[in-house]
Amino acid sequence: MNIKTTARHYQLTPALKDYAEGKIQQLTKYFDNIVNAHIIFALEKYRHAVEVTIHVNGKDFNGRDVSEDMYLSVDRVVEKLERQIQKYKGKRFNKKSPKLAEIGMDLPPEEQKEPAGARENEVVPADPIEFPFMSLDEAVEKLLTDGEGYNIFSNTETKRVNVLFKRDDGSLGLIEA
Numbered sequence: 771m772n773i774k775t776t777a778r779h780y781q782l783t784p785a786l787k788d789y790a791e792g793k794i795q796q797l798t799k800y801f802d803n804i805v806n807a808h809i810i811f812a813l814e815k816y817r818h819a820v821e822v823t824i825h826v827n828g829k830d831f832n833g834r835d836v837s838e839d840m841y842l843s844v845d846r847v848v849e850k851l852e853r854q855i856q857k858y859k860g861k862r863f864n865k866k867s868p869k870l871a872e873i874g875m876d877l878p879p880e881e882q883k884e885p886a887g888a889r890e891n892e893v894v895p896a897d898p899i900e901f902p903f904m905s906l907d908e909a910v911e912k913l914l915t916d917g918e919g920y921n922i923f924s925n926t927e928t929k930r931v932n933v934l935f936k937r938d939d940g941s942l943g944l945i946e947a
Contacts, residue, residue: 771795771798771804771805771806772805773791773795773806773808773809774806774808775790775791775808775809775810775811776808776809776810776811777811777812778810778813779812780811780812780813780818780840782811786811786841786844789841789844790809790811790820791809793844793845793848794807794848797848797855800855803826804824804825804826805825805827807823807825808823809821811840814836816838817836817837818838818840819834819835819843820835820840820843820844820846821833821834821847822847822848822851824851831851831854831855831858833847833848833850834847835847835850900924901922901923901924902924903923903924904923904926905925905926905927906925906927906932906944908923909921909932909934910942913934913935913936919935919936920934921933921935925946928946930946931946931947932944932946932947933945933947
């Protein structure tokens, strides 16, 4: 890990620099692949400010703290960064579903994915789909903001399923079922 330190309006002592770098090194227990870190020490009148930016592959973590003691500011900033990293890792790893092999399930073979008795060109009933209720104006707004080529919705005025789509000439088309 590459650690860069900067001091603004402050004479940085080697002891403080080593202390701060040691605290930042402790963050490797959360991420092994921390690319670099930048620590900024600043003295603003009687306030001792410490700002730390950590670059991890694909993500940056920032923390800043101001107190009357530089060592206390370093400790608080490291605590803030630890909370940020733990929150990020919690979100990142909770979204991943367990692999099927880890929970003792095997994927079915490809030929078993079709319903029993299904043949080519045979219509197989699917589960019913409910479309969101919205007015035509809401559907137009959703179509324009989503960037999709179409929007299927249940019209609140007619209680029917409608398809709103973009035409090649830029206008909008409406199909009412």
